[in-house]
Amino acid sequence: MRVLVTGGAGFIGSQIVRTLAADGHEPVVLDALLPSAHGASVPPPPPGVRSVVADVRDREAVAGALTGIDAVCHQAAMVGLGKDFADAPQYVGCNDFGTAVLLAEMAAAGIRYLVLAGSMVVYGEGRYDCPRHGGVRPGPRSVADLDAGRFEPRCPSCRSELVPGLVTEDAPVDPRNVYAATKLAQEHLAAAWTRATGGRAVALRYHNVYGPGMPRDTPYAGVASFFRSALARGESPRVFEDGGQRRDFVHVRDVATANVTALAALRERGPGSFDAYNTGSGVPHTIGEMAWALASAHGGPAPVVTGEYRLGDVRHVTADSRRLREELGWKPATDFVTGMREFATEPLRGAG
């Protein structure tokens, strides 16, 4: 298959490019090489891979890059929480307007297969059970609770402490920041495209992806990268809240194989189909556990739990990725201990 990988110079996209090439496909990269993602240094594409430096919002460039392409793997996006609300137009431009341009050009070129990089952020706060009220959906945590160190969300009816559970794909969506809203809108656009054109799309809702080539600690990066960067400077990883936040850390190589598996599966789907799959390791860990795993593999210093918080962060969100395993036969290959041990010493991208 000849596959256009948008964002193919990025952390996840570049791994997808390598995996596609290793599996005998022909990847083509389209990436604007955003300074917020890359800083000054951009690694070259692997030898023999065609690479177009262009923005997904640029109709002509996208149309040109789509020539001769069988399927698109759409990873290009502005990621992370950004600096403040002033970033909103940039996020919506790159992520949603950009997706609309890409889909319009795919429709014009008659390309019918799309894998979209989705995100767990569309769910907002994860799934919880109250001992008295069963499944409940707590709203955002209050500043008063957070200031007092009460980090666990409480039952909206009885204020009991809740037990976190695994989020399935049919959970209600609840995007809580601009980035999350743009990731959900991308899915809605992709679904509308399948209905209008008879295309087939799969959205992979990635959990917290980590591994080699992860961007260094910019406001756009993920928590594993903050900890890893601190250790590289000889400083303690600073763990917010009490470190008990639960996440699912999935290795970037496993995310890449999930993309290649989904691309193959699209061929079996009927016209107009759209499906979203949680993409996680299936084994939740806390942020504190991750900080300790990285610090000990790196040889210290030990993490410090600061009690600080970021408004808008969710307390727990962990995926149930069973559907992706059962329906598409994907299996993650790198476990937490091995992956974190490797990651503790691997280079980050753009880290000078």
Ligand SMILES: NC(=O)c1ccc[n+]([C@@H]2O[C@H](COP(=O)([O-])OP(=O)(O)OC[C@H]3O[C@@H](n4cnc5c(N)ncnc54)[C@H](O)[C@@H]3O)[C@@H](O)[C@H]2O)c1
């Ligand atoms: N890293 C994670 O943990 C994670 C989790 C969930 C979802 N995702 C999604 O995975 C995808 C890839 O993220 P990543 O972590 O590799 O980030 P990244 O910043 O490393 O890569 C994104 C790439 O997209 C490019 N890009 C951004 N806007 C563009 C535009 N308008 N036109 C062309 N190129 C553009 C950037 O230059 C960059 O190379 C994104 O869609 C992101 O939302 C990532």
Ligand SMILES: [Zn+2]
């Ligand atoms: Zn209750």
